[in-house]
Amino acid sequence: xxxxxxxxxxxxxxxxxxxxxxxxxxxPEKVETxxxxxxxxxxLYKPVWQPGDEKVKEVYDLLMRVAFQxxxxxxxxxxxxxxxxxxxxxxxxxxxxxVAGADTIRGxxxxxxxxxxxxxxxxxxxxxxxxxxxxxxxxxxxxxxVGDFRDVTKDIVxxxxxxxxxxxxxxxxxxxxxxxxxxxxxxEQIARCETHSAIxxxxxxxxxxxxxxxxxxxxxxxxxxxxxxxxxxxREMDGKVVKIGESFPEYVMHDGVEYSFDHNEFNDGGxxxxxxxxxxxxxxxxxxxxK
Numbered sequence: 001x002x003x004x005x006x007x008x009x010x011x012x013x014x015x016x017x018x019x020x021x022x023x024x025x026x027x028p029e030k031v032e033t034x035x036x037x038x039x040x041x042x043x044l045y046k047p048v049w050q051p052g053d054e055k056v057k058e059v060y061d062l063l064m065r066v067a068f069q070x071x072x073x074x075x076x077x078x079x080x081x082x083x084x085x086x087x088x089x090x091x092x093x094x095x096x097x098x099v100a101g102a103d104t105i106r107g108x109x110x111x112x113x114x115x116x117x118x119x120x121x122x123x124x125x126x127x128x129x130x131x132x133x134x135x136x137x138x139x140x141x142x143x144x145x146v147g148d149f150r151d152v153t154k155d156i157v158x159x160x161x162x163x164x165x166x167x168x169x170x171x172x173x174x175x176x177x178x179x180x181x182x183x184x185x186x187x188e189q190i191a192r193c194e195t196h197s198a199i200x201x202x203x204x205x206x207x208x209x210x211x212x213x214x215x216x217x218x219x220x221x222x223x224x225x226x227x228x229x230x231x232x233x234x235r236e237m238d239g240k241v242v243k244i245g246e247s248f249p250e251y252v253m254h255d256g257v258e259y260s261f262d263h264n265e266f267n268d269g270g271x272x273x274x275x276x277x278x279x280x281x282x283x284x285x286x287x288x289x290x291k
Contacts, residue, residue: 047188058089059191064184066146067153071178079146086194087142091130093195094138094202098128101203101285105210105218110287115214122206134205138198145190149183156181193277200272200282204244207285211244217288218244222273225280232259233275243288247271 049057062082069077102122110116122128130138160181164174210216224230224238232254242248247270251258263270273281 045184047184055089055093055195056188056191059086059195060187062086062089063146063149063187063190064182066150067182067187068179070150070153071157071175071182077150079150083139083143083146086146087139090138090142090194090198091135093198094130094134094205095126095128097199097202097204098130098206099123099126100199101206102128104285105207105216108285108287110216112214112216115210115216118214119206119210128202128206130202131205131209134201137201141194141197145194149187149190152186153183156183189277193279196280197266197274200274201268203283204268204272207244218285219288220244220272221284221286222248223282223284224273231276232257233261234273234279234281237261237273237275237281241286242271245271248273 047057047060062085066077066079066082099122102119106116106119106123157178160178161174164177169177204220207218207220211218219241220243222237222240224234226235226238233252236252236254236259237248240248247263248261250261250263250270252261253259261270261275267274273279273283275281
């Protein structure tokens with residue numbers, strides 16, 4: 001369980017603070033979210049897949065393929081190939097996000113027939129040509145998460161082997177112990193977070209294009225998944241509106257306590273709803289309302 005906690009913390013820190021300029025003195029309260037601590041035991045943990053999780057499972061399976069190869073001391077691990085396959089999966093998720101955005105935008109009222117025709121075509125064809133900048137971002141994310149996962153898994157395997165040294169275990173027992181130690185929860189965490197982020201990012205990429213290419217003035221409406229697990233930041237952000245290119249507020253108040261929304265690379269400097277690891281928030285578009 002110790003390495004499960006390490007992996008969870010490692011990814012959380014990478015996701016939230018790696019490229020952030022925010023310092024600890026700007027964080028008056030720690031945001032309590034539903035997945036900050038993992039209580040799963042790795043040898044019993046198995047992901048539960050739901051309809052619509054196909055791409056999540058695809059990324060998970062690719063990461064676990066790397067983990068099993070490391071456990072077997074397979075020297076033929078092709079990290080670049082795995083990164084490329086995950087990049088393709090993330091790109092597909094981003095396309096799905098863009099198509100969903102196009103479907104929403106075509107239902108809005110605005111006087112720009114050329115723009116209307118474009119989003120109608122994207123929605124019907126179920127395809128959007130993502131910008132070169134965003135596709136490069138996806139490619140880099142795939143390389144980063146695969147490299148991080150490989151490094152954490154290598155450490156887990158090394159520590160597990162060290163713990164078993166001198167115990168007189170059979171080869172089969174060693175293999176089973178290694179298999180049980182592999183970071184399945186961490187793999188699922190990466191898969192869910194990265195695919196969700198790609199969906200939001202692809203949708204935002206389309207929205208920005210609509211403004212740059214057609215002069216369509218759009219606003220984003222933060223949509224939180226409200227239930228018992230919703231964190232204070234997401235709960236208070238729900239319904240907040242910003243124009244494309246603007247950032248959501250850095251702070252929100254919940255029950256008299258101020259919470260921070262870190263502006264970092266994982267939410268495009270606060271421009272997209274993505275408050276923490278396992279964030280389920282999305283957004284809708286609306287035509288900018290003149291004041």
